[in-house]
Amino acid sequence: MDLNAVEMFVEVVLAGSLSAAASRMGVPLPTLSRRLRELERQLNVQLLERSVRGTRLTDAGARLYEHASRGIEALLEAEQAVISDQTRLKGRLRLSLPPSFEPWWDLLAAFQRQCPDIRLHIFTTDRRVDLVEDGIDVALRVGTIAHETMVARRVLSYRHVLVASPALVERLGMPETPEALHRFPCAVWNQGSNAPTVWRLGSSEHSPAAVLSANDYAHLRSRALAGEVVTELPPFMAASAIREKNLVTLLPEHPLPVQELNLLYPSHRHPSAIVRSYLDFCQAQLPSFL
Known part of the structure; x- marks a missing residue:
């Protein structure tokens, strides 16, 4: 398997379209499109469904993305660890929050003050999201979580x-x-x-x-x-x-009944250093923001 093509595939998923990924990577769009077609021929499966509105993962593409993104994150972590054990956390963290969850806004501001090189992307919704397809690293959810492909870390119990x-x-x-x-x-x-x-x-x-x-x-x-x-x-x-x-x-x-507040992330994806830092920060600091 062409690892460079796999990395391009992951970038397309994160960017949402071939053109956005090509611009982000500095690669000509025809080259990127050709490399992805070659990867699909090599694997004998369709990975992406293309339309004028962007790209959408097929089932096979979702499985490849789950494993490939985890591997790329692990390689990047290893590279940073080799360069310097003191390297500050740097990168993007994609989060999903319920609407009007005001204490979390202050908590996120404090997290970024502690880790200023982390860029946050926040998707606010009250609907259930597909963490892999929607490109979410960690989702904040209210209620008991029972899902075999997800890890739920309970951070708080409260009553309305x-x-x-x-x-x-x-x-x-x-x-x-x-x-x-x-x-x-x-x-x-x-x-x-x-x-x-x-x-x-x-x-x-x-x-x-x-x-x-x-x-x-x-x-x-x-x-x-x-x-x-x-x-x-x-x-x-x-x-x-x-x-x-x-x-x-x-x-x-x-x-009123007890509510549970959970941080949710995919069980098959090894949490990156950024995700682990975010989870630990929330669990330790949340009580001071309520």
């Missing part, structure tokens, strides 16, 4: 909090039981499903008649601060407003 503005509570009264929420306008987090949202409050369940549903906690917080709704928020998105008495916690004796 039910909140409202003092003005809304003064107008409608402090609810003493989950059933009392029926007299409150509620806003819920929803990813677009038609299924009704259920708040599990201790041993009780409440199905709020939602006046608003959104997949953005920042939007829900804004409406709660405006005195319009009761909603649930991650604790780190409600903490400052609660401290400043712009929001109050409702039904603390009926807590």
Whole structure:
């Protein structure tokens, strides 16, 4: 197998198109295209599906990319280790984050201050992503992870909090039981499903008649601060407003379920030095940012 052609193939996957990869590598586009066709003939498989919008991995291409990118990363690490044991971490880290995950923004800024030669690319989405196909090194995900091709490193457990503005509570009264929420306008987090949202409050369940549903906690917080709704928020998105008495916690004796926060990366890919440093930094430093 032509290792130079394999490296070109990996660059095409990372860049998203042949033209972008050719520009990045300083290789003429016809040369790059010819080398990839030769690699496909050598392996007797199609690695890339080409279109006017770029390239897409075939199943065979995805398998080759998984192994080849790991090998190239290992060779680059070995090269850096030989040059100098003191070499600072340098390169690109591709991350996936949920929307409005504000504490992570400060955490990433602190990580880059510690490792200034690392360039971050952040893909924000609430949908499930294919880490290999989307070129993601580490994804931050909420909830229990059970996937045989992924490694999940749990970094935090927490509970959402039910909140409202003092003005809304003064107008409608402090609810003493989950059933009392029926007299409150509620806003819920929803990813677009038609299924009704259920708040599990201790041993009780409440199905709020939602006046608003959104997949953005920042939007829900804004409406709660405006005195319009009761909603649930991650604790780190409600903490400052609660401290400043712009929001109050409702039904603390009926807590919402425990949530798990995990960092997810492919199990078949040996974590690079950059990925390992990021994982360790997050686990060690996260408590100080919440």
